[in-house]
Amino acid sequence: MNILQKIPRMFLKASKRSACLSRSFYIYSPEPLHPLLDKEPTWKTADQAVEAIGSGERVYVQGGAASPQLLVDALCAHGEKAGLKDVEIIEAPIQAKAPYTHPKYEGIFRPSSFFISASIRKAVAEGRADTIPIFLSEIPLLFRRRLLNLDVALISLSPPDRHGFCSLGPGVDCTRAAVQNAQFIIGLVNKQMPRTFGDGLVHSTHIDVLVEADEPLAEIPTISLSPEILEIARLIADNLVEDGATIQTGVGNLPGAVLHKLQNHKDLGIHTEMFSDSVVDLVECGAITNAKKAIQTGKIVSSFAIGSKRLYDFIDDNSFVAMCDCSFTNNQSVICQNPRVTAINTCLEIDITGQVCSDSLGTYMYSGFGGQIDFIRGAAVSLDGEGKPIIACTSTVRRHGSDKEESRIVSNLKPGAGVVTTRAHVHYIVTEHGIAYLFGKNLRQRAYELIKVAHPDHREMLEKAAYERLKCMPSP
Known part of the structure; x- marks a missing residue:
């Protein structure tokens, strides 16, 4: 890449940078991607476009349904052909395919992910890739405070409208901040990319190179739900979600199952980090109106969406949906203003x-922080005092390669396990055996409540372990 190509963008951003540091989120994005005079993007093939990437550079790759797969594949081929070395790949959360994690690219690419998905998990475990522990709400700060300087951003865009504006489609999240701070931007203009409203509009003059494409977006398969997950969803829907509530759901089948159980609720709102097809069902049956929300009343607010083609058709040119920067969607001081904030997230393990x-x-x-703490805390400090921070999981799990069920509720976390949601953050824990309310309870009482919702086969063991740990019997 020629240094002269970088100078205009560097000067463009320098005058705005001091304003960007004054706060951590923006109702309107701090660097509006308005039309630039005397600048037009160059159209190239994918192979030609990635030739601008050199050794030792840091490259951002948009994630989720909007991941620019054609550009990623071309980058991998370019890396081998050109003999590149030490190219750092910064992954946005949730990558469907990540060919640069293959062992043959070791030394060429070094991936770093903000949230480990299946495509990079093995590479992280084998030491060929890195993970960055961080709240989703704070990822944009890494770019805006120049803690991670991006040489190149690979993104997907909808075709320009008659005014020259493109859309980041279903993947605004931290990509907006990456686009605002990268020195060189390569955009995959995909004819199948939905055009969304919110923070995702980018004028084509901010893109250095455009590549034409016509390829379907990544979809996540529908997975059958177990009786245990369905029972957890019923418990949450019937006991914890009220009419007029503002809902957040994390990644996974369980949060989606909860949404399926809400079709008889009224005036629900959505303010979340991500959503999938289940939200479309609730809109179509009239359960979601967003009428009671305090922030962006009347709109579904999210930072990214991933699901099926039905979902992408739903968000396309739909004023009912606002796709926003994750520093806004996941900011606690914004979340807490909505009514009856109900945050539904999952976990791998809980101690007593x-x-x-x-x-x-x-x-x-295995995964990452994502937005769990952002919304758990946002619900806990809801201004109306009616927020519900919920962690839900099945009481047991069969780990890969094991022939027996393990309890998810344990006396002690596994050695080396990380605590994402601390014992001080926890309010509700839900399994298929019931609801444990922990807020304000001491350790003895917490152990009692959690043992009640553990699988019956493990309760005696947990009670004995709790006595050994606490030196007293768990009790209400």
Whole structure:
């Protein structure tokens, strides 16, 4: 890449940078991507476009349904052909395919992920990739405070409208901040990319190179739900979600199952980090109106969406949906203003004092922080006092390679396990055996409540372990 190509963008951003540091989120994005005079993008093929990437550079890759797969594949081929070395790949959360994690690219690419998905998990475990522990709300700060300087951003865009504006589609999240701070931007203009409203509009003159594409967006398969998950969803829907509530759901089948159980609720609102097809069902049956929300009343607010083509058709050119920067969607001071904020998230393991592990199995890194704490805390400090921070999980799990069920509620977390949601953050824990309310309870009481919702086969063991740990019997 020629240094002269970088100078205009560097000067463009320098005058705005001091304003960007004055606060951590923006109702309107701090650097509006308005039309630039005397600048037009160059159209190239994917192979030609990635030739601008050199050794030792840091490259951002948009994630989720909007991941620019054609550009990623071209980058991998370019890396081998050009003999590149030490190219750092910064992954946005949730990558469907990540070919640069293959062992043959070791030394060429070094991926770093903000949230470990299946595509990078093995590479992290084998030491060929890195993970960055961080709240989703704070990822944009890494770019805006120049803690992670981006040389290149690979993104997907909808075709320009008659005014030259493109859309980041279903993947605004931290990509907006990456686009605002990268020195060189390569955009995949995908004819199948939905055009969304909110923070995702980017004028084409801010893109250095455009590549034409016509490819379907990544979809997540529909997975059958177990009786245990369906029972957890029923317990949450019937006991914890009220009419007029503002809902957040995290990643996974369980939060989606809860939404399926809400079709008889009224005036629900959505303010979340991500959503999928289940939200479309609730809109179509009239359960979601967003009428009671205090922030962006009347709109579904999210930072990214991933699901099926039905979902992408739903968000396309739909004024009912606002796709926003995750520093806004996941900011606690914004979340807490909505009514009856109900945050529904999952985990891997919980100890008898309420410590929640969501990112690792012992020392094995499995996922990440995501927006769990952002919304757990936002619900807990809701201004109306009616927020409900919920952690839900099945009472047992069969780990890969094991022939027996393990309890998710344990006396002690596995050695090396990370605590994502602390015992002080926890309010509600829900399994298929009931609801444990831990807020304000001491350790003895917490152990009692959690043992009640553990699987019956493990309760005696947990009670004995609790006595050994606490030196007293768990009791209400």
